[in-house]
Amino acid sequence: MAAEKTKDDEPGFDERLAALERIVAELEDGGLGLEAAIGRYQEGIGLLKSCHGTLEATRKRVLELTEDGGERPLEGDPDFPDDRRA
Numbered sequence: 001m002a003a004e005k006t007k008d009d010e011p012g013f014d015e016r017l018a019a020l021e022r023i024v025a026e027l028e029d030g031g032l033g034l035e036a037a038i039g040r041y042q043e044g045i046g047l048l049k050s051c052h053g054t055l056e057a058t059r060k061r062v063l064e065l066t067e068d069g070g071e072r073p074l075e076g077d078p079d080f081p082d083d084r085r086a
Contacts, residue, residue: 013054020047 011019023044027037 013051016047016051016054020044020051023047 023040026032026040027044032040
């Protein structure tokens, strides 16, 4: 199954997440110089924001697709407090 692509042929979520994981590994390794590390960190922050945006948009879309438009998380969903469960 191919990774998702936007109409502008931008990397899909899975590709961006994998790139972010590679950057984190590089930074944790500690082998980069200061300037290179700052550049990779900046790139990672951009990827992180992009991934969060995709996840939020997907969450909103899933909520739109629920039968009544209400928030009905799965049983045990840690993202929702107990009082919001249907």
